Amino acid sequence: MKIIKTTKKQLLALCGMATFAFGSLSAAEYPTAEVNTTGLAVTDDTVTVGQLHSITGTMAISETGSVEAERLAIKQINEMGGVLGRQIEIIQEDGASDWPTFAEKARKLIINDKVAAVFGCWTSASRKAVLPIFERHNNMLYYPTFYEGLEASKNVVYTGQEATQQIIWGLDWAYEELGARTFYLIGSDYIWPRTSMKIARTHIEQVLKKKDPSCEVVGEEYYALGHTNFRSLINKVRLRKPDLMFTAVVGGSNVAWYRQLRSAGVTAKNYPMLTISTTEDELLGIGGENAEGFYASMKYFQSLDNPENEAFVKEFKEMWGEDSVIGDVTQAAYLGPWIWKAAVEKAGSFDIDKIHLAHPGIELDAPEGYVRVHDTNQHLWSKAKIGRILKNGQFEVVAVSDELIEPDPFPEGYQ
Amino acid sequence: MNSLKDYTDPSFSKLLYQRLFANKEALVGFLILTALLLLVLPLFLSPFRLGLAGRYLCYAFVAVGLVMCWGKAGILSLGQGMFFGAGGYCMAMFLKLEASDPESTAIQTTPGIPDFMDWNQVTELPWFWMPFKSFPLTVLLILVVPLVLAFVMSFFYFKGRVTGVVFAILTQSMVACLWYFIVGNQGYFGGINGITDLKTLNGWDIREDSSQRILYFICSLLLLACILLSRYILSSRLGRVLVAQRDMENRVRFSGYNITSFKVFVFCFAAVISSIGGALFTLQVGFMSPNLIGVVPSIDMVIFTAVGGRESLLGAVYGALAVSYAKTIFSEAYPNLWMFFYGGVFIAIVLFLPKGLAGLYQDNIKVWVKNWMRKPETDPESLKIKESEVNNVE
Numbered sequence: 030m031k032i033i034k035t036t037k038k039q040l041l042a043l044c045g046m047a048t049f050a051f052g053s054l055s056a057a058e059y060p061t062a063e064v065n066t067t068g069l070a071v072t073d074d075t076v077t078v079g080q081l082h083s084i085t086g087t088m089a090i091s092e093t094g095s096v097e098a099e100r101l102a103i104k105q106i107n108e109m110g111g112v113l114g115r116q117i118e119i120i121q122e123d124g125a126s127d128w129p130t131f132a133e134k135a136r137k138l139i140i141n142d143k144v145a146a147v148f149g150c151w152t153s154a155s156r157k158a159v160l161p162i163f164e165r166h167n168n169m170l171y172y173p174t175f176y177e178g179l180e181a182s183k184n185v186v187y188t189g190q191e192a193t194q195q196i197i198w199g200l201d202w203a204y205e206e207l208g209a210r211t212f213y214l215i216g217s218d219y220i221w222p223r224t225s226m227k228i229a230r231t232h233i234e235q236v237l238k239k240k241d242p243s244c245e246v247v248g249e250e251y252y253a254l255g256h257t258n259f260r261s262l263i264n265k266v267r268l269r270k271p272d273l274m275f276t277a278v279v280g281g282s283n284v285a286w287y288r289q290l291r292s293a294g295v296t297a298k299n300y301p302m303l304t305i306s307t308t309e310d311e312l313l314g315i316g317g318e319n320a321e322g323f324y325a326s327m328k329y330f331q332s333l334d335n336p337e338n339e340a341f342v343k344e345f346k347e348m349w350g351e352d353s354v355i356g357d358v359t360q361a362a363y364l365g366p367w368i369w370k371a372a373v374e375k376a377g378s379f380d381i382d383k384i385h386l387a388h389p390g391i392e393l394d395a396p397e398g399y400v401r402v403h404d405t406n407q408h409l410w411s412k413a414k415i416g417r418i419l420k421n422g423q424f425e426v427v428a429v430s431d432e433l434i435e436p437d438p439f440p441e442g443y444q
Numbered sequence: 445m446n447s448l449k450d451y452t453d454p455s456f457s458k459l460l461y462q463r464l465f466a467n468k469e470a471l472v473g474f475l476i477l478t479a480l481l482l483l484v485l486p487l488f489l490s491p492f493r494l495g496l497a498g499r500y501l502c503y504a505f506v507a508v509g510l511v512m513c514w515g516k517a518g519i520l521s522l523g524q525g526m527f528f529g530a531g532g533y534c535m536a537m538f539l540k541l542e543a544s545d546p547e548s549t550a551i552q553t554t555p556g557i558p559d560f561m562d563w564n565q566v567t568e569l570p571w572f573w574m575p576f577k578s579f580p581l582t583v584l585l586i587l588v589v590p591l592v593l594a595f596v597m598s599f600f601y602f603k604g605r606v607t608g609v610v611f612a613i614l615t616q617s618m619v620a621c622l623w624y625f626i627v628g629n630q631g632y633f634g635g636i637n638g639i640t641d642l643k644t645l646n647g648w649d650i651r652e653d654s655s656q657r658i659l660y661f662i663c664s665l666l667l668l669a670c671i672l673l674s675r676y677i678l679s680s681r682l683g684r685v686l687v688a689q690r691d692m693e694n695r696v697r698f699s700g701y702n703i704t705s706f707k708v709f710v711f712c713f714a715a716v717i718s719s720i721g722g723a724l725f726t727l728q729v730g731f732m733s734p735n736l737i738g739v740v741p742s743i744d745m746v747i748f749t750a751v752g753g754r755e756s757l758l759g760a761v762y763g764a765l766a767v768s769y770a771k772t773i774f775s776e777a778y779p780n781l782w783m784f785f786y787g788g789v790f791i792a793i794v795l796f797l798p799k800g801l802a803g804l805y806q807d808n809i810k811v812w813v814k815n816w817m818r819k820p821e822t823d824p825e826s827l828k829i830k831e832s833e834v835n836n837v838e
Contacts, residue, residue: 085783123779128638128733130775133496137776140492154733157640161730165651179563218628219636224563253624254636439551 056114064113064378067167070143071379076115078103078369079122079138081149081159086126087280092151094310094359095173096121097349099148102366104348112370113379120144128158135159139168145379146171148365151358153177153221160185167381171365174358175305175327177224178438181406183385186368189361190328191408191438192225195305197232198413198430199326203273203303206428210243213271215262215278217306218251222277225305226251228443229275235442247271252278257285263293266300274302283311287319297322303415308356309422317422329360329397330416330424338396354422360396364409367393368402401433408436463679464672473758474671481664491653498660498728500768501667502528505721507748507760508667509714512674514746515754516683517710518690520608523615524718524745526622527590529737531719533626533633534589536732537573538582539642539650558639564631573632579646586723587716594715595708602707607693619742626734638733642726650727663724670717671757677713686710718745751793753802762801 061073070077080099082092103117111117120142122134131150138144139162146169150156153176163170163184170185178191203209212233216222230246237244247269250262259282266274278286283306290296302323309331312320331342331354341363345355368391373379376387389404401410410433416424465471485497506524513519546556554567561569575581597618601611626633633639642650649655677683689696689703697703726732735741744767752763770789774782797804 084779121779123775123782125775128731128735129729132729132731133499133772134775136492136495141490154637154735157637158731158733161641161643161651177563179559218630220560220563220630223630227565253628 059113059377065145065380066378067380068143069145069379069381071115071145074115075118076112076145076379077118077120077142078366079120079142079144079147079149081122081124081131081134081138081147082151083126083155084121084123088124088126088151088155090314091280091310091358092124094353094356095149095151095362097353098173098345098355098359098363099366101345101348102363105344106366106370112373113377117366124149124155128154131155132158132162135162139163139166144168145373146369146384148173148362148369150174153219156185169369169381169384171362171369173362173365175361177221178440179224181408181438183407184381185407186365186388186402187406187408187436187438188364188368189358190411190413191436192221192228193437193440193443194328194411194413194434195326196225196228198434199303199305199415200229200232200237200275202326202415202428203275203301203324204237204240204244207273207301209273209301210241211245211247211269211271211273213247213266213269213274214249215274215276216251217256217277217279217282218253222251222279222306225277226275228440231443252282254280254282256282259286259289260293263289263295266295267293270300272301274300276302276304277306278304279306283307284314287315291319307418308358309354309424310356310359312418312422313354315422317418317420320418321420323418324427325416325418325424326413327357327416328411328414329355329357330414330426331355332416332423333397333414333426335396335398337394337398341396364393364395364400367395398429399433403436406436406438408438410435460676464675466679470675474668477671477758477761478668481668482661486657486660491656494660495656495728496768496772497765498656498663499725500765501660501663501761502721502725502728503745503748503768504667504761504764505670505724506718506745507752507764508670508674508757509717510746510749511752511754511757511760512677512717513710513714514749515756516678516690517686517707519707519711520612520746521615521711521714522612522739522746523617523619523742524714525737525739525742526615526619527594527715527718528722528725528741528745529622529626529732529734530590530593530715531586531722532726532732532736533639533722534576534582534586534719535723535726536639536642537576538579539645539726540639541569541573541576542645543641543643558634559641560634560637560639561631564635566631570632586719590715590719591712594712598708598711599704602704602711616739616742619737620739623734623738626737633734636734638731638735640731640733642730645727651730656728659724659728663728666720666724667761670720671761674713674717674757682706682709747790751790751800753800753805756800756802759800759802759805766801 056073061071065071082096083089107116124131138147148171150172151174156172172185173188175189175195214226214229216226233244233246304325307325371391372384372387376383388402388407391402393400398412413430413434414426415428417427419425506528540558544558549555552562554562557569627636685701685706748764748767749760751767753759774785
């Protein structure tokens, strides 16, 4: 993957200096005392970063992909010569699917190990647990998961989509392409699905309804995390016959949900579904045949056809095995170390305040396509995509938004 | 141990002293723990490690409570997380209200209420949040909420003579219910995320290193006070009835004691102590989450007690410290494998140290020390008798 060197071009234009180019940075040009004024773990030839995911517990199955992707990115960066001529070293900690443990380990990485940045977290709960620590001790977290928004910390870079990026364009697509007019909203019961459905409902009732007055939400249901009996819900869905089920069911519930749908004869042919929570990772457990034909609104699918993605998938499989699959979050996690590298080199420093100022405008040709860091909120401009689930657990990409979609974590009118 | 003469002694402080420290060994043990908590750890640990130790000590409150109700009175509770959570949530609600002043929540639809309420379309502060605007009321509720919870729960069960395994399972199901209740009511309790981003206590920034240090000392002192209070209870007639009903419930019942009230008392006592631990935990960690009050943490707390030795108040503190420390160290050193080590240690303790760390001390170290201190010609038989006397005390 390459970092687009707009920053360099701007520098050239502004100052007329052509002294350095990315890739040929050597540590000697950047004395440690100058690039690290706040006492981070940076030496003349290494820089230490933290990696904080759940390797044990219920979330391990989801977070493993992120761990692997971040490791791959760091390995590639080291092979290219590292960051400011320094090789990246990793201290890995296990959040153990437990939010207080996440907080403890974040403290350890930041205060004890003085890491230069942390790549980690997956669930919103774990991010919320560590956020005050990152803000208090001024460090930088690169957070990969699509999430509910309502947050824009100067100490977090959000490399996944926030809710409006994932939902609004997807609903518009379903309205145009599937002719969806009646919607059934279904989610697990926590903050991300709740916020997502609030945005979806507002969009359906305020925007789509203006285009066609017959647009309406015919049902909205939430189920506890880990819930496995969806039969009564499925009966309600059959009764109300929505044009589209819009779903955000997560974790272990997924397997039961799709299997029960199939056994009740609710398939993509008669009941189209657009999900914002099912990626290639979940499909491993669900089985492609149980979810065949349903749609997902994401920003990345493993089957995306572009040279960056081809190289990414190839190298990921070389490092982590031929059977590994790459979902949306895994790709977003892969972006974290690259954005950090670009910010550090743009700032010419590891200081957190300086890389915070360097983030806006950083551009990457990522596996998902071109992305750019937003000017104010440290989220990514990216293209939304719709994929259709295939029998083999992969997605067929059926639509890509024409424009980059702006991240808007505090959407006015949708809150 | 106390003879009649001691009770008639006019000096109250001497009597109190004898109630708390029945023999020299109890005094020395307590002083060693005091020195460890108040001198050794603060002197030798970095601020980060000391903060961790402070958090472990919060679990020690629960473990001390479990020694009282499980070790001494024979009531195994697998639901202590419920009371730990009650204290923790009370404190978190107070801190959250203080952190949600109208200025810092100006971007919300309804400024001045906690952020998670705003995200869940709650537009005004629910009535049961109102008491948490006042710090004295919060402190009172930290003690009263677990008391009421524990009383309501235990009174009917114990009255109906529900005991042993059945009671343990009931406590576990209660804690699971509470977990679902909190996760399900995310507009009121923050759901699975918990109550996060707590900053100040009456304007005092709890996130600073210096305040973490002060909180550590407060935590240690309160823990020591709880241990003394527990000792006081155990050395009273009440304490002896508790132990007696554990060993032979029917005989005590036939002697005319109302067992229910004794059991309810000790269960409520353990609940209140756990709740204090929970409140201190929230202060030190800066957030409260349902993950701390589920079934798994509740069982963890029983493990602390078992490792420490379920009949030893001091052992419970060492158990909580040792197990939590082992968890931290293993998971830092081997992020991928630590669960195996952790599990291995438990199996080893169950197999080789069924009485926990306190048993290790009683059966090995103490004998060794005594043999070493005494002259070799001492008759081993008399030593045995002395030991059994000592065992009866603690």
